[in-house]
Amino acid sequence: SEVMSSAVVTIALLASAWSRRQPRAPPPADAPCLPSSIPALFNPDNSADAFRRWAPLRALRHTASEKQEAVLMDRTTGPRLSQLASTPASASVPSHGRKRVLILISDTGGGHRASAQALDAALDTLRPSSFDVSIVDIWTDYGRWPHNQFVKGYAGAAKRQWIWRAMYYASATPPSIQFLKVTAKLTCSKGFEKCIRQHDPDMVVSMHPLCQDIPLEILTKMGDGVRRVPFATVVTDLGGAHPTWFHKDVDACFVPSNAVRKLAEKKGLAGSKLRQRGLPVRPDFWKAPASREELAQELGLSASRKTVLVVGGGDGVGSLEQIVDATAAKVSQACPDEAQIVAVCGKNAELRQRLEDKQYPGVNVQVKGFVQRMSDYMEMADCIVTKAGPGTIAEACIRGVPIMLSNFLPGQEAGNVPFVTDGGFGAYSPKPRAIASKVTSWLQDPGQLEEMSTRAREAASPAAAVDIASDICEMIDVADSDAK
Template identity: 25%
Template sequence: MNRTSARAPDTAAGERVLILSAGVGSGHNSAAAAVQQPSAARADVAEVQVLDVLQVSSVLYRALLGKGYFVLVENSPWLVELGYDISDPPFRRRGPIDPWTRVNALPVIAAIKRFRPTAIVCTHFLPAQLVALLLLRGVIDARTAVVTTDYDFQGLWLTGAFHALFLAREEGKVELMAFGVPPDRVAATGIPIATQLNLAPARDANEPPKLLISAGATGGTYAVSVVRQTLHMRSSFTATVVCGRNNALRQRIEQLVTPAGDRYRVLGFTAEMPQLLRRADLFVGKPGGLSASECMAAGLPMVLVNPIPGQEVRNGDYLIEQGAAVRCNTAATIGWKIDEVLREPGRLQRMQAAARRTGRPGAAADVLSRLLDGPSRPLVVTRAAQKTILDESERRVVATDLTGPSSLVRLIDSAEGSTVALLRAEELGDLQKRYGAPNGGLVLRRSQALVSLRWEEQRLLRAMLRGDDTLPVRVEGLPSPLRFLPR
């Protein structure tokens, strides 16, 4: 990999924000576009750019990652679930990027160097892993954020170097703190969604309930079963069916609902989803992270159908737990399930209130503010610390319960008060010999020839020192996660 430095310009000229996504489905790119909105609105941001890393990769790589995933979802969902579970433990893979991914990453690295960002936001784990590698090698000097796009945390998102990690909900933060990730580097902001300035009028309680049936951006054929079952419902309702980019699906559903007159409105892909969400009373569709977040922000409860094994099933579990959704596990009962919600007095209203409580419409602005106003140095998690975190997750051990050489300790920037490194206790020995200070802390120095250090120590110093010659730090144990629970 080319090690030419791409040091960021002085932020006095304005922040240069680069948002990296990957077009595996529409959610990651939607989250990237959502973060772009507050970036463009801030006076301290000189330029913002969004890059889908798959669009600058080879055609084969793009096809296998983008289209191949949905082929598996359609034909072998059990394999998707297996892959999700296997990759769920954090730091399951700690080695270098594989050669094929490295080759396809070269155009992304070139784009990063050309843009010279002062801040990078990653809304997919692929660019997040790449950016971590560039931080550790000294190729970039920008604040970096990892923004997850599902309600449940998945281990692939946790990287060896980052400035901030933004999660959808508080439980994910508690989970990461239990592994040892410092609380000052993790925040539960919600999933970024676009802000809509010209929304439609709110739903009218005097009209029959409005259903919004979504087949997703690509137009899943499960929508046919959903619509067919609603034809047998007893409740009074109207429905808008969104078929995405699947024109054949749209035509099929139009023929299906012809006998129902004007009760159904059938659309293809539409840019008016925010307005449709605001007008509707009940959403029927898949619990993708972005779709669910948009529904919650609009106060729109959900009837969940056909979730993708893994992340969407877990999204659904969370929404049901909050009282903002119900799940239908078989197409034969969809109409009955919706009827049950509509016919029980007060139930729909309670679900709408739960959705409003769950929604985080300001997540995108929150992510950007926390990143730009947060610590200037990254958090580095050493390979040994990553191994401990992986072992903890598999043994279901809380990091603060560990003792001995494999326990985790933090290095705290004495000036900023932020955690700059997470390492094993046994790794402190060499650092204390080289950089020990009279007060028991450390003063890390660039004057120590990097070539004389072990490879892991080189990575640690390069990322933490940035442009400075010295960095005083103090050594602390891990705080209890319970101290940081909201009251």
């Protein structure tokens, strides 16, 4: 996923650590230097031993703090970890008789946590008060430097797509994957084991591509060579997926689409382990919405005007301002006083203020910050302009909204573009004027909008979260039965 750049970032940070540490703690004479040890590093049979003796890593292990710090800040969108700060590694989180489900993620972008929360809600819907679900960013909360910096690294690289492209594709190569695996095991295994022992799960669900390898090994170790805790992966990419998503030892791998299923099969996952259920989305999208007239009144919109929803993501990044300006100009010229635009700026307060200060004659423009009622706004929308994030695409499909894609992260989101365009319910262009022209043509052709809306709904999986939760309940039941 989006944190795949970590392999390249890790290499740079390890070298930096070595350069800072070397004058104070020279490596032993027999420590292998980088050039001569490269072949050994990526040999699966002896790479772990080679890395332990590799001087830059030894410097890193001395430089990093020996103390595993727990996160003391309560997250408003996730589990509270402040209580765990003083909990011994051997203790477990109280469960009060409920089944404990540990969902592992990394907060690189909002999609992993959003899907995890959807799964949490689905489990509670199927079996109320039967589960204690913990959603844990295991790399940030239990990892060690440099691996606990994934979230910061993602935010920076995502804003510089040429850097992202290079890192993403480089990290998909076997040497980079092996490098990341070995360094992560050596520096993060103790922290990850602490996490798993604290939560003492009855079920583990990975919703991030880097949350399979180490947890599976730890669970096997805790079971004296036999893993007794069921383990599932839920892939949260839609039209494509990084190879690290697919681990042969999981009990089940939930995939959202035919494209991702094919990738999993190429990576050697058995067909019996693959379950195609769709992408889990927020509970608001599980239910039928209110009427258009009622929503229009509540949201301050006109029920009779065509509505264009322009979404800039949680941080409001991208060319949203130029898209709004171009679309407002084109729409007001082609169909004056017949359309309205809702611009969602996310957390970008400066962008929101700039748009609010502008005048758009001939079209009503409503500017919003971070919205909680995205399902209702999508129900009002006749089309949406957005980057190619898998969650937004999946939610728009459920509401039957034609999609105009304006941007995508190279590699990670590239497969989402043909998912939309080949599916017949959208188009792609990075140019604001081209976007404005395409959207305006849609608004002037109700028949095309209706056809694209139908195809979007055909690609939707509104019950994905509940279906996955049902399968997980069954996996827990089977594990219980086998244990008796």
